[in-house]
Amino acid sequence: MKIVTQVKLLPEAGQAAALGATLRTVNEAACWVSGVAFESGVPREYELRKHTYAELKARGLGAQAAQHVIKKTRDAYTTLKANIRAGNLGKPGSKRRDKARSKPITFRPQAAQPFDDRCLSWQYDAKTVSIWTTAGRLRGVRFLCSPDALKMLREHRKGESDLIERDGVFYQIAVCDIPFYLIAVCDIPEAEQYEPSGFIGVDLGITNIATTSTGYRAAGRGLNRHRKRQLDLRKKLQAKGTKSAKRLLKKRSRKEARHSANTNHIVSKTIVTTAERTGSGIALEDLTGIRSRVRLRKDQRTPLHSWSFHQLGQYIEYKAKRAGVPLIYVDPAYTSQQCSECGHIDRRNRQSQSTFACRSCGALMHADDNASHNIGRKGETVWTAGRESRVPATP
Template sequence: MRKHTYAELKERGLGAQAAQHVIKKTRDAYTTLKANIKAGNYGKPGPKRRAKVESKPVSFRPEAAQPFDDRCLSWQYDAQTVSIWTVAGRLKNVRFACSADALKMLREHRKGESDLIERDGVFYLIAVCDIPEPEVYEPAGFVGVDLGIVNIATTSTGYRAAGRGLNRHRARQIELRRKLQAKGTKSAKRLLKKRSRKEARYTANINPMVAKTIVTTAERTGSAIALEDLTGIRSRVRLRKDQRSSLHSWAFAQLGTFLEYKARRAGVPLVYVNPAYTSQQCSECGHIDRKNRIDQATFACRACGFLANADDNASHNIARKGGTVWTAGRESRVPATP
């Protein structure tokens, strides 16, 4: 691509470094497209959707994220300004706002490229910070985390993040969107645009607080965190039509990501376990039966009579599985044979 396009990009007025970024961004887009097709994310060969994706060239939105390296963008931390290259020339002394902790992190750990994005008329600079990770300690136990919709997260230590407020907010946003879409006027469309991503922002505000509480508890007790591997759950689970919206708006992957990066920054071990039968198995005697789960909130073992909250029971099963996974995956402590 450089051989065929670099000279043309230079003739159009792009600087050398900017031209290289344009080529790299285009290459990355087609690499991602090819990987998605190969993974089957657009279906098997033949359907119209996949044929359309394969035949249509990749297009870029005018407000799409744009990467800048240190040659195209420089930071002045004391003045809290940046100097950034544009097609109209370099803009200097462009002020940026951030918290005191974020400024300290930028000053000490910023490294590599920064992405400039535009969202709802506001520009954001997303900087890459290379932060050294503390050494992971040997856990004294495991905190099992059961993720759900009614309860966002339930841990084996007794912490429960109720999802009532989030679910009410989500239902309210769905109803408001339905009414505005049915109205169809210009003002309704303007309000729809204004309210876009409101639900996602609300969820993205709740999940970090839940993740921080769980990681802090594990760090304080010297424990590790055990999470269910819920990859592909949306395609496996079959629900009634009125429940599908809740499943597909469930942000379990986002919460898992927050837990993972916060655990890495704190040096807390984290493992993923197989979620099979965690909600049907008794955490006291190990008996597995679908009938053990009476309803969403109640677990009653048919073998030993153990009665508990269903999410609490599942979290203890996940904690036990976490210990098994950790033991199987860590290095042998047996001394070498002389």
């Protein structure tokens, strides 16, 4: 199982200048390679290398950096093609889809650049790295991380690490405070999966972030209020338009995302810990494409598109793999309309956002609790069906 670990670099002023110049150079080169690929019909990586490698070397890039620039560009086009095929950029003939296909892919000056072990080495005891730049090899660049992150890097780091710059502003001081980060890939062995005694159904939502069939409910009131405050503040600062307002906007640009991610980490850890303690599996709804299927009023669209259900699902998934907890995805169809007591399905059973009243047996309960029980039951069915033999009986 591959997860990433983030460490913050603490370069001196001269080192920070070299790192910033390197990112700008490689991303400018990536934009040029992208233009060549677009004009050539996006050839394979080997063919693209024949057209661009010599020029990249002439621009001052090292051999490995040039290879990574070409691979990064080709991977970007592969991702674009996959998104188009999956319909993530709209239906054929849509304005967004045509726009994405009509011009070369571009890279931001601070976009991530991959480094492998040939151009980046780690000194864990000294908490420093040695990294290639366009100004030469930088040695002794300090980094900062937690003890747990350092242990994970020492034991499981494998493969490439990405250098990124976030909201960089140069300061003329002895130690530069430009936020450079290294995102390292760690390959962690998965725990052995046990046979579950049952499944915990998890109903995901906006009003309640997650509701489980064990009775746990993570209310979304605080997170939704935080998002509303951030939205109102952004509107005020954007309307003001002064330099100080723009600085504050830049400073707070990822505040909401960090708060949301922290909340999802807490919720996912609670769910996985409960499943591990009780020997149960976890059943999640497969909500792929829900934003394109749902039709809402204008005032409801912002909460829907701010809903980070996919991130929460990813957090639950990787935490479950590390703990050996079985996890499956089920079809969410009718889970909010079906009675978990008698199985009767009717749209009118869902009287409001929070109230479920079965028109057949009269069962009355919270709507999210009812849906979580249905999801858990579906999880058991899917798990059992997957374990059953499909081999015809011997006559």
